[in-house]
Amino acid sequence: MIQLFQEELQVLNVGLASFGEAIAGAGGQVTQIAWTPPAQGDRAVADALANLVNRPEIEAANRKAFAAYLAAQPVLEGIGVAGEALPGMTGRMILHAGPPIAWERMCGPMQGAIVGAILYEGWASDPEAARDLAASGKIVLEPCHHHAAVGPMAGVTSPSMPVWIVRDATHGHRVFCQFNEGLGKALRFGANGRDVIDRLRWMARDLAPVLAAALATLGPVEIKPLMAQALHMGDEVHNRNAAATGLLLKRLVPAMLKSGSARDAVAAAVEFIAGNDHFFLNVSMAACKAMMDAARGVPHSSMLTAMARNGVEFGIRMSGTGDRWFTAPAPVVDGLYFAGYSIADAAPDLGDSAITETAGLGGFAMAAAPAIVKFVGGTADDARANSERMGHIALGQNPAFTLPALNFAGTPAGIDARKVVDTGILPIVNTGIAHKAPGIGQIGAGITQAPLACFTQAVLALAEESGGDL
Amino acid sequence: MIQLFQEELQVLNVGLASFGEAIAGAGGQVTQIAWTPPAQGDRAVADALANLVNRPEIEAANRKAFAAYLAAQPVLEGIGVAGEALPGMTGRMILHAGPPIAWERMCGPMQGAIVGAILYEGWASDPEAARDLAASGKIVLEPCHHHAAVGPMAGVTSPSMPVWIVRDATHGHRVFCQFNEGLGKALRFGANGRDVIDRLRWMARDLAPVLAAALATLGPVEIKPLMAQALHMGDEVHNRNAAATGLLLKRLVPAMLKSGSARDAVAAAVEFIAGNDHFFLNVSMAACKAMMDAARGVPHSSMLTAMARNGVEFGIRMSGTGDRWFTAPAPVVDGLYFAGYSIADAAPDLGDSAITETAGLGGFAMAAAPAIVKFVGGTADDARANSERMGHIALGQNPAFTLPALNFAGTPAGIDARKVVDTGILPIVNTGIAHKAPGIGQIGAGITQAPLACFTQAVLALAEESGGDL
Numbered sequence: 001m002i003q004l005f006q007e008e009l010q011v012l013n014v015g016l017a018s019f020g021e022a023i024a025g026a027g028g029q030v031t032q033i034a035w036t037p038p039a040q041g042d043r044a045v046a047d048a049l050a051n052l053v054n055r056p057e058i059e060a061a062n063r064k065a066f067a068a069y070l071a072a073q074p075v076l077e078g079i080g081v082a083g084e085a086l087p088g089m090t091g092r093m094i095l096h097a098g099p100p101i102a103w104e105r106m107c108g109p110m111q112g113a114i115v116g117a118i119l120y121e122g123w124a125s126d127p128e129a130a131r132d133l134a135a136s137g138k139i140v141l142e143p144c145h146h147h148a149a150v151g152p153m154a155g156v157t158s159p160s161m162p163v164w165i166v167r168d169a170t171h172g173h174r175v176f177c178q179f180n181e182g183l184g185k186a187l188r189f190g191a192n193g194r195d196v197i198d199r200l201r202w203m204a205r206d207l208a209p210v211l212a213a214a215l216a217t218l219g220p221v222e223i224k225p226l227m228a229q230a231l232h233m234g235d236e237v238h239n240r241n242a243a244a245t246g247l248l249l250k251r252l253v254p255a256m257l258k259s260g261s262a263r264d265a266v267a268a269a270v271e272f273i274a275g276n277d278h279f280f281l282n283v284s285m286a287a288c289k290a291m292m293d294a295a296r297g298v299p300h301s302s303m304l305t306a307m308a309r310n311g312v313e314f315g316i317r318m319s320g321t322g323d324r325w326f327t328a329p330a331p332v333v334d335g336l337y338f339a340g341y342s343i344a345d346a347a348p349d350l351g352d353s354a355i356t357e358t359a360g361l362g363g364f365a366m367a368a369a370p371a372i373v374k375f376v377g378g379t380a381d382d383a384r385a386n387s388e389r390m391g392h393i394a395l396g397q398n399p400a401f402t403l404p405a406l407n408f409a410g411t412p413a414g415i416d417a418r419k420v421v422d423t424g425i426l427p428i429v430n431t432g433i434a435h436k437a438p439g440i441g442q443i444g445a446g447i448t449q450a451p452l453a454c455f456t457q458a459v460l461a462l463a464e465e466s467g468g469d470l
Numbered sequence: 471m472i473q474l475f476q477e478e479l480q481v482l483n484v485g486l487a488s489f490g491e492a493i494a495g496a497g498g499q500v501t502q503i504a505w506t507p508p509a510q511g512d513r514a515v516a517d518a519l520a521n522l523v524n525r526p527e528i529e530a531a532n533r534k535a536f537a538a539y540l541a542a543q544p545v546l547e548g549i550g551v552a553g554e555a556l557p558g559m560t561g562r563m564i565l566h567a568g569p570p571i572a573w574e575r576m577c578g579p580m581q582g583a584i585v586g587a588i589l590y591e592g593w594a595s596d597p598e599a600a601r602d603l604a605a606s607g608k609i610v611l612e613p614c615h616h617h618a619a620v621g622p623m624a625g626v627t628s629p630s631m632p633v634w635i636v637r638d639a640t641h642g643h644r645v646f647c648q649f650n651e652g653l654g655k656a657l658r659f660g661a662n663g664r665d666v667i668d669r670l671r672w673m674a675r676d677l678a679p680v681l682a683a684a685l686a687t688l689g690p691v692e693i694k695p696l697m698a699q700a701l702h703m704g705d706e707v708h709n710r711n712a713a714a715t716g717l718l719l720k721r722l723v724p725a726m727l728k729s730g731s732a733r734d735a736v737a738a739a740v741e742f743i744a745g746n747d748h749f750f751l752n753v754s755m756a757a758c759k760a761m762m763d764a765a766r767g768v769p770h771s772s773m774l775t776a777m778a779r780n781g782v783e784f785g786i787r788m789s790g791t792g793d794r795w796f797t798a799p800a801p802v803v804d805g806l807y808f809a810g811y812s813i814a815d816a817a818p819d820l821g822d823s824a825i826t827e828t829a830g831l832g833g834f835a836m837a838a839a840p841a842i843v844k845f846v847g848g849t850a851d852d853a854r855a856n857s858e859r860m861g862h863i864a865l866g867q868n869p870a871f872t873l874p875a876l877n878f879a880g881t882p883a884g885i886d887a888r889k890v891v892d893t894g895i896l897p898i899v900n901t902g903i904a905h906k907a908p909g910i911g912q913i914g915a916g917i918t919q920a921p922l923a924c925f926t927q928a929v930l931a932l933a934e935e936s937g938g939d940l
Binding site: 232249253267274379 | 699702703704705712713716717719720721723724727728733736737740741744840841844849850851874875876877878
């Protein structure tokens with residue numbers, strides 16, 4: 001004891017930094033270890049977590065779910081029309097992003113997009129009538145995720161919209177996503193003016209047939225190799241899709257020219273795609289959902305199969321609890337705002353695009369895309385650190401998606417709800433930001449986090465369901 | 471003195487590591503500083519160097535040359551034919567890469583490529599007759615660099631080959647480069663079979679008119695923004711041009727479709743370009759030469775304006791010494807060889823493509839393209855370290871070309887011959903490797919260094935020329 005205090009004091013301080021600061025102030029050498037109690041000290045959650053850790057059945061279930069995710073091989077199969085292609089989409093139905101939500105509770109941009117979709121479908125002749133129709137309950141409003149689909153931001157998908165058809169060639173299931181409209185005034189950000197509706201009509205009438213003919217000529221296009229290449233070209237295939245869009249276009253153009261499409265239609269299609277660096281996003285999202293759907297419904301698995309936001313709530317789904325949503329209030333994104341806008345103008349976090357993070361891409365693959373963090377004031381080191389930090393809540397790495405800046409390590413993938421609650425490390429999500437009022441559109445972009453409350457509920461539910469038979 | 475030896479021994483060891491190892495062996499704490507005497511201890515060179523350091527005239531000349539390099543704005547202006555477009559290219563003349571060299575001394579792949587060019591021009595009907603004609607002295611053989619041109623690997627350019635026309639919109643001069651043929655059997659690697667000649671004919675007959683019509687429709691295309699984007703997408707625009715090729719194609723396709731070109735010709739052109747990730751290399755090289763030519767002929771400047779290899783000698787040109795070449799034996803590249811080949815099969819370093827490194831790209835921008843170092847066994851850290859090391863021999867950074875992995879710092883650019891001799895840090899060059907025998911083609915790729923002897927000669931020459939009037 002006496003000897004201890006004669007030596008120089010070297011302290012590891014775990015948790016509250018103020019203890020360490022006192023020692024450092026007195027001249028001691030302190031190494032601070034960041035630590036918070038699991039589940040932020042919530043006893044019931046901590047007990048549930050303790051019950052779920054190192055259980056062979058859960059480990060086996062997670063291995064199975066993760067293997068299915070890795071084995072998925074999404075291919076771009078063709079183009080369809082939502083009302084015909086999507087399972088269970090019948091009559092006057094409009095799909096939206098995130099977990100279920102009633103019209104009255106929807107955020108401004110989602111209501112704006114639904115008004116736009118009603119006008120596009122010709123179910124009402126002006127925005128006011130469209131709004132009344134939506135509020136009347138005569139339009140069925142359901143999540144994209146309930147119909148094998150995903151949509152960025154508002155995610156609004158109506159029956160006559162064209163959709164990408166993505167099939168998991170390994171497991172056979174299909175996933176759908178509408179086309180990306182480009183930046184600025186767009187339905188997915190809640191804009192619904194004449195120009196927005198006209199572009200949607202052009203996409204259905206002119207763009208869709210050109211793409212359909214090209215894909216018919218080309219045959220199924222494997223999407224993972226394309227995404228993997230894009231990760232080596234500065235994309236994280238969520239908020240940056242410049243390389244992936246170019247790679248897809250490079251595959252499509254020769255097929256467009258060989259197919260029977262009119263020269264002018266091909267030229268217009270190429271110009272539209274070449275002018276929209278986000279065009280690939282919707283293909284990326286469908287591919288990610290196809291991978292995650294492969295991992296759905298494995299009893300006892302604590303692996304996430306979806307993260308999605310409706311602009312009011314952030315929702316997650318977990319493999320072992322099937323189609324159940326665990327929700328919490330959606331955060332408002334403290335990102336980079338366009339001139340004239342601030343966080344006060346922002347709708348809370350919105351869109352199904354967090355399916356990319358669920359699949360180990362987007363924020364999880366940030367090391368591949370330092371331009372994304374630079375956009376919100378970070379550095380290349382921050383980008384690498386983001387991907388490394390996500391490794392702590394992931395079941396493994398995906399060798400199909402490698403990160404050059406981390407010496408070609410695989411992206412961290414397979415979010416384990418237990419690990420999120422245990423470490424307090426929240427999944428990060430790269431996202432666009434919509435104005436909170438309907439009809440305005442995008443006002444910024446940034447990086448946000450999934451709320452912890454989704455994960456504590458998931459852990460409690462898994463403990464309850466698994467409690468008896470483990 | 472007594473006190474010194476009572477304290478713990480902490481040593482900085484400069485230069486020879488063995489001194490430090492002895493101290494470390496005896497328990498001392500040693501920090502090793504890498505250092506070699508300037509000019510590897512050569513007294514005459516060291517004197518010349520001492521005479522050139524901190525001379526206001528040289529610093530001013532370098533500022534002027536560097537500023538001209540930065541101000542250059544190369545634009546893709548159109549397509550020409552070598553024999554009509556290149557200054558001074560008349561009659562039966564064939565251009566080659568690197569500094570001047572006679573037929574007898576040329577390496578195998580360069581002779582192979584010249585034989586191919588003679589067959590392509592129809593000046594001989596079989597390879598043997600072509601070889602005799604080349605050896606007869608009736609064909610004038612001169613460097614591309616003497617005719618405002620550059621060419622990758624053998625760089626062989628004959629009168630009826632189509633060329634890119636690149637103009638420096640700031641200073642007005644023009645630079646030329648033939649088209650890239652793709653990988654595998656290609657003239658630039660010394661192959662000259664039927665397929666190689668047929669492809670060259672197709673490029674002149676079919677590809678060139680489609681590109682010419684597209685560029686006429688599009689108007690001049692600024693090349694630097696395109697290269698800058700590619701640096702953010704994993705290219706260093708020398709050995710990796712996948713993103714840049716895609717970006718160029720994205721610009722060209724809509725213009726191809728709008729121009730009068732036949733649909734089949736457009737389809738064939740797009741398919742050829744989309745299938746050759748190196749297609750942009752020749753545009754990159756012409757743009758780099760345009761930037762470096764802007765910096766030519768500034769009296770007293772020690773800034774390099776060209777590095778080029780003919781497969782026997784490595785040559786450099788310096789702004790202050792005009793068109794004079796300083797040469798040394800070209801190194802053999804210890805790179806990654808295709809299956810069945812080794813360094814014993816390799817021709818020494820070859821090609822004008824080191825103009826990209828001269829312009830701060832290629833090996834100097836390696837931090838942008840970790841895939842290049844991975845290809846030869848390195849890591850992403852090595853890639854960053856390469857770009858950082860090149861900063862020690864550069865006059866500055868180019869803010870037009872930023873490197874994401876170095877937090878968007880500009881590429882090190884403007885190689886100062888004095889700094890190379892002073893530090894012993896040699897410019898690195900990313901390169902392809904050709905078989906040493908004519909007619910075979912590419913057998914590998916790797917990373918090499920410019921020989922120090924070129925730089926010591928340049929420093930001696932600058933000291934001699936500048937001696938009187940400084």
